[in-house]
Amino acid sequence: xxxxxxxxxxxxxxxxxxxxxxxxxxxxxxxxxxxxxxxxxxxxxxxxxxxxxxxxxxxxxxxxxxxxxxxxxxxxxxxxxxxxxxxxxxxxxxxxxxxxxxxxxxxxxxxxxxxxxxxxxxxxxxxxxxxxxxxxxxxxxxxxxxxxxxxxxxxxxxxx
Numbered sequence: 640x641x642x643x644x645x646x647x648x649x650x651x652x653x654x655x656x657x658x659x660x661x662x663x664x665x666x667x668x669x670x671x672x673x674x675x676x677x678x679x680x681x682x683x684x685x686x687x688x689x690x691x692x693x694x695x696x697x698x699x700x701x702x703x704x705x706x707x708x709x710x711x712x713x714x715x716x717x718x719x720x721x722x723x724x725x726x727x728x729x730x731x732x733x734x735x736x737x738x739x740x741x742x743x744x745x746x747x748x749x750x751x752x753x754x755x756x757x758x759x760x761x762x763x764x765x766x767x768x769x770x771x772x773x774x775x776x777x778x779x780x781x782x783x784x785x786x787x788x789x790x791x792x793x794x795x796x797x798x799x
Contacts, residue, residue: 662725663716665725665726666725671725674767674770675731676727678728678731678763679731681731681759681760681763682730682734682735682738683704684760685734685735685742686734686737687704689739689741690741707734707737711733712730714729715729728784728787729784729787730787732783732784733787733790733791735761735764735788735791736787736788736790736791736792736793736794737791737794738757738760739761739788740796764788768785
């Protein structure tokens with residue numbers, strides 16, 4: 640049994656590459672790409688401020704951050720292939736959950752600049768979820784965001 644989607648046979652490498660492209664580009668929604676990739680950049684800034692101080696060297700920090708990003712993207716793409724969703728919002732939600740737990744539970748450089756970046760990221764997180772709540776499938780999307788954030792928050796327990 641083979642299923643055809645957009646003229647491609649399901650199970651072929653072209654089919655999966657096309658699906659991954661759709662996931663990463665939100666099926667061509669420029670607005671969703673702008674919002675979510677901006678949130679990834681903000682979450683990396685927040686992540687940097689909260690996680691960097693735990694590592695002895697910048698190379699260890701970079702290795703850990705890149706590894707986590709790859710893992711999160713792999714999990715996000717895999718789950719989207721399974722449940723037929725699009726997007727990378729799970730990546731930034733999990734990073735923000737992890738960073739929040741790290742920020743609140745460990746001593747940090749809590750200078751005004753760092754606090755503004757961290758709390759600004761959390762404000763953008765809340766704004767993005769309120770924005771998605773307004774959409775037709777907003778409750779489902781926001782539920783996924785909350786679950787991903789919680790998973791990032793709890794992953795910090797496993798790591799520390």
